[in-house]
Amino acid sequence: MQSVNSIKSAYIKEMLNNGVRSGRGFMDYREISILTGIIPNAEGSAEVNLGSTKVLAGVKLDLDEPMPDKPNEGNLVISAELLPLASADYDTGPPSPEAIELARVVDRGIRAAGIIDTESLFIEEGKVWSVFVDIYIMNYDGNLFDASTLAAVSALKTTRMPKYEDNNVIREGKLGKLKTKGIVTSCTYAKIGKSIVLDPDGDEESVMETRLTIANDDTYIRAMQKGLSGSFTQHEIEELVDTTFEKSKSLRSIINKLSD
Amino acid sequence: MGSSTNKPELIVNGKRLDGRAFDELRPIKIEAGVLKNADGSAYLEWGKNKIFAAVYGPKEALPKHTGDPEKAVIKCRYSMAPFSSLEEHGRSGPNRRAIEISKVTKEVFENVIMSENFPGTEIDIFIEVVQSDGGTRAAGITAAAVALATSGIPMRDLPYAVSAGKIGEHVIIDLNKIEDNYSDADMPMAISPRTGNVLLLQMDGSLTRDEFKQAVEMVKKAGQTISRIQREALKAPYEKISNKYK
Numbered sequence: 001m002q003s004v005n006s007i008k009s010a011y012i013k014e015m016l017n018n019g020v021r022s023g024r025g026f027m028d029y030r031e032i033s034i035l036t037g038i039i040p041n042a043e044g045s046a047e048v049n050l051g052s053t054k055v056l057a058g059v060k061l062d063l064d065e066p067m068p069d070k071p072n073e074g075n076l077v078i079s080a081e082l083l084p085l086a087s088a089d090y091d092t093g094p095p096s097p098e099a100i101e102l103a104r105v106v107d108r109g110i111r112a113a114g115i116i117d118t119e120s121l122f123i124e125e126g127k128v129w130s131v132f133v134d135i136y137i138m139n140y141d142g143n144l145f146d147a148s149t150l151a152a153v154s155a156l157k158t159t160r161m162p163k164y165e166d167n168n169v170i171r172e173g174k175l176g177k178l179k180t181k182g183i184v185t186s187c188t189y190a191k192i193g194k195s196i197v198l199d200p201d202g203d204e205e206s207v208m209e210t211r212l213t214i215a216n217d218d219t220y221i222r223a224m225q226k227g228l229s230g231s232f233t234q235h236e237i238e239e240l241v242d243t244t245f246e247k248s249k250s251l252r253s254i255i256n257k258l259s260d
Numbered sequence: 261m262g263s264s265t266n267k268p269e270l271i272v273n274g275k276r277l278d279g280r281a282f283d284e285l286r287p288i289k290i291e292a293g294v295l296k297n298a299d300g301s302a303y304l305e306w307g308k309n310k311i312f313a314a315v316y317g318p319k320e321a322l323p324k325h326t327g328d329p330e331k332a333v334i335k336c337r338y339s340m341a342p343f344s345s346l347e348e349h350g351r352s353g354p355n356r357r358a359i360e361i362s363k364v365t366k367e368v369f370e371n372v373i374m375s376e377n378f379p380g381t382e383i384d385i386f387i388e389v390v391q392s393d394g395g396t397r398a399a400g401i402t403a404a405a406v407a408l409a410t411s412g413i414p415m416r417d418l419p420y421a422v423s424a425g426k427i428g429e430h431v432i433i434d435l436n437k438i439e440d441n442y443s444d445a446d447m448p449m450a451i452s453p454r455t456g457n458v459l460l461l462q463m464d465g466s467l468t469r470d471e472f473k474q475a476v477e478m479v480k481k482a483g484q485t486i487s488r489i490q491r492e493a494l495k496a497p498y499e500k501i502s503n504k505y506k
Binding site: 052136 | 298308
């Protein structure tokens with residue numbers, strides 16, 4: 001495998017050095033499609049296909065106790081699973097550091113942008129709603145950060161709000177929507193040799209030296225994460241922030257068009 | 261099998277709650293080759309169940325001591341997404357139930373895979389239930405069989421699985437979630453259709469000897485439909501291509 005990888009690595013770098021990326025421009029996304037409401041048993045759900053990367057997000061709301069330091073707020077719990085069926089490189093067992101990093105970066109963007117108003121999840125003293133977002137990676141072909149943020153936000157935006165009546169949770173029938181505000185998306189860049197590309201696919205991620213994810217809404221940067229052992233210059237990062245504000249417009253418009 | 265308190269009426273006017281006859285399957289849809297990275301995969305909808313199955317291998321058995329110098333080792337993981345049921349958020353990771361289902365599923369495929377062709381290797385079968393409505397182990401086996409066939413791993417047969425059960429006096433096929441919760445018997449079976457051999461059999465509840473025979477006959481009859489849907493799913497991608505060149 002190693003020899004195949006080094007050939008592929010050299011080939012991808014050579015192409016990029018010559019200003020060529022297979023099938024698209026350096027700052028282009030692959031084709032994106034989002035389907036919502038695909039798991040009717042869940043309160044919210046979305047499937048995102050970003051090229052061959054396939055991510056499923058499911059949302060459940062449960063009665064819960066508030067955190068001791070925030071007695072008037074509900075909880076938001078975001079987790080991610082790199083399912084072994086998504087790639088030969090993923091193993092069964094407890095979440096890997098990569099899965100935890102993925103969930104935490106998605107979480108930070110959604111939390112910082114205030115997509116969920118946790119105070120609106122308060123029911124009565126000692127009783128709140130917990131919102132569980134589970135991100136399931138079904139097929140890996142790079143850029144799990146952007147696909148997962150799209151899936152989580154799309155699922156939350158189309159989540160129905162269960163009712164709490166006479167000590168019972170009602171999950172079916174005529175229900176309102178979970179209260180959400182705004183849209184956050186992320187743009188992830190890979191640095192390969194001297195080149196920087198948006199939305200790296202699996203092959204590109206296997207040869208990238210470093211990675212940068214920038215999450216934003218229409219006004220603010222909401223979360224950032226640099227990954228791997230390479231580095232960016234300050235100038236590169238400033239440019240990527242500008243690119244992100246430009247590129248995120250079309251991502252937000254995809255989410256805005258979702259029907260529920 | 262649940263408690264009999266607050267048991268809902270499961271049969272009204274000779275029909276089941278979802279309108280099915282006693283020997284009627286829920287609608288089944290299978291699509292082969294849906295996950296690009298896997299060596300074989302399938303997506304299955306069986307009533308409201310939605311299941312992905314994927315196969316990786318044969319590949320070097322790791323850790324090495326798990327390998328067998330005479331045949332491939334089959335590994336299986338059945339797991340249910342925490343958002344898959346209409347109830348509370350489940351706990352992630354396999355629980356005792358999932359571990360048992362993984363084991364009996366693995367044993368079904370150990371019977372049919374020609375593992376002697378691939379000594380020292382492992383074949384991984386992953387079953388992810390993303391929406392559940394009763395009968396997921398049978399549906400998972402049915403999907404995994406298609407995923408295995410898609411991967412090209414040689415098999416002696418294409419097994420199918422389905423549950424039979426009993427409500428009151430009536431033997432029924434393919435219990436959904438609410439029937440499963442309140443039924444008087446539940447009996448998932450996997451069958452090798454070419455030989456009729458039973459590859460998986462579990463049961464709890466109460467069945468007379470006659471009811472048991474009736475249930476097995478019902479499973480075999482339903483199996484003809486399930487086998488046909490499996491074979492059609494395997495053919496579909498090739499029919500698409502050959503139609504293109506007609």
